[in-house]
Amino acid sequence: MKKIVTLAILATILSGCSNSDLYSGDVYTADQAKQVQQVSYGTVVSVRPVKIQANASSDGKSENVAGNLGGAVLGGVLGNTIGGGTGRVLAVATGAIGGAILGDTIQDKTSQASAVELEIKQENGSNIVIVQKGSAKDFFAGQAVRLVTNGKKISASPRYNNQSK
Missing domain, CATH: 2.40.50.590 (DNA polymerase B, N domain, beta-barrel)
Incomplete structure (x- = not known):
């Protein structure tokens, strides 16, 4: 259970790392200084x-690698705690896919x-x-x-x- 909580905290921290201050009128980038x-x-x-x-590119596509990966890992770990044999494999796969989708969505919202x-x-x-x-x-x-x-x-x-x- 400790691993799951640790992974959830890590995924949350990584998804909140984007610096949006650059989009204000009050912050200059280093290349704008002395110009x-x-x-x-x-x-x-x-x-x-x-x-x-x-975290979106100019074509509007999301670049949520950390959210996808963190969610997939967390979902896979959670899926691994369910059942045994083929059922466990299915639970891990389902958990990883669901976690990736959820991680992507969470990172999208926290990156706005x-x-x-x-x-x-x-x-x-x-x-x-x-x-x-x-x-x-x-x-x-x-x-x-x-x-x-x-x-x-x-x-x-x-x-x-x-x-x-």
Whole structure:
């Protein structure tokens, strides 16, 4: 029983290891430091709460190796405690498959970050949409924002009165 509890704790820890802070407008990566970035300004048109799936590739496919593997191992161990002979083999296989599916689902949910989709009207008149980590409480329609971009990535932050153009 100790092994099962230990495996469950390990699977939970591994599935929660994704760093979703990179998706906020407040965290810069090492390659963004000391780089020239462009600043522009705009006004929030709309705010919508969304989720960012941290462990999905650009084509939307999940990359839950730890969740799948941890769940399969845990399911296999649990299945091994049931029955004997052919029944045990069947229980191990069923437990491993069910555990992999459950582990994948758990890791998907624990790898999501709360985020906002911001539609912003830029000063040049064009509208853009930015998705970044944050809460709908952080932004509101009509709010002035500062946009920082390096040409590939962009982030929005509230524009305060002491920020000038």
